[in-house]
Amino acid sequence: MLTVGSHFILVLALAFPSWVTAQSTKPGESEISLPDGNGVFVKNSAGGWIKLERAKTDDSKAHGMGRFLETDGLSGLNMTLEYRGAQAAIQISDRRPTFHVRGIGSAKEALIVQLTRKKDSREARIDTTEASFDNKVGFKRGEIRRVATGSISRTEFTVVPDLELKPGEYLLVLGDATAIFDFGVSQSKN
Numbered sequence: 635m636l637t638v639g640s641h642f643i644l645v646l647a648l649a650f651p652s653w654v655t656a657q658s659t660k661p662g663e664s665e666i667s668l669p670d671g672n673g674v675f676v677k678n679s680a681g682g683w684i685k686l687e688r689a690k691t692d693d694s695k696a697h698g699m700g701r702f703l704e705t706d707g708l709s710g711l712n713m714t715l716e717y718r719g720a721q722a723a724i725q726i727s728d729r730r731p732t733f734h735v736r737g738i739g740s741a742k743e744a745l746i747v748q749l750t751r752k753k754d755s756r757e758a759r760i761d762t763t764e765a766s767f768d769n770k771v772g773f774k775r776g777e778i779r780r781v782a783t784g785s786i787s788r789t790e791f792t793v794v795p796d797l798e799l800k801p802g803e804y805l806l807v808l809g810d811a812t813a814i815f816d817f818g819v820s821q822s823k824n
Contacts, residue, residue: 668790672737674806674815679727686724686733689805689816692716692755711762716755721803722816729798729819734790739808741783741791747773749803749816756803756816770810779804 668675674686735741745768749756758773765772779799784792793806799819806815 668734668736673735674738674808675734675736676724676726676728676731676817684724684726686806686815686817688812689722689814690718692718713760715758715760716752717749717757717803717805717816718755720751720754720756722756722818724816725818725820727820729800730795731799731819733793733806734786735793735808736790739813741785741793741808743768743770743807743809744781744783744791744793745769745773745807746779746781746793746795746799747805747807748777748779748799749805750777751803758805771807771814773807 669683669685675683676686678684735744747758749758758777760772761774762772764774769778780796781793782796784794786792793808801819801821803818804816806817807813808815
């Protein structure tokens, strides 16, 4: 029969090897050789790294500005953000990519936003009434794709969509409007 002390030691002995295994399988800097510098990186189909660039807006159109000002900001302000080009410069084939982020943004505020493709641009709609702690910019809920994040180190983390992304154009948002990166998911070649 086990005493309380020996039972504790047995539980600790059984738990410790699994803890060591869990810690050793966590991706670390030695296992993942990211390119130097801060940025957002994703592997391409050949196994090399691609660095995402910050999304550049062409134009923004505000709707309801008069009402917004009249109510001292109590009414919603709707905007359409327009991004350059019919598609992002970075196109990936992986429907559930893992983004590796170093030195930029916040894992707690990470999300992916699907853009609406136009002839020569891509658009995202924002509404100040949709803004929240994890959606500071105020992207429309229907365009948001939730993500799971994982910590690699104090300055690095990963972002993975909860569900596969459909072919289309997206923004990876890592907090406020200064930490937004664009990418596209291309059609399968099957």
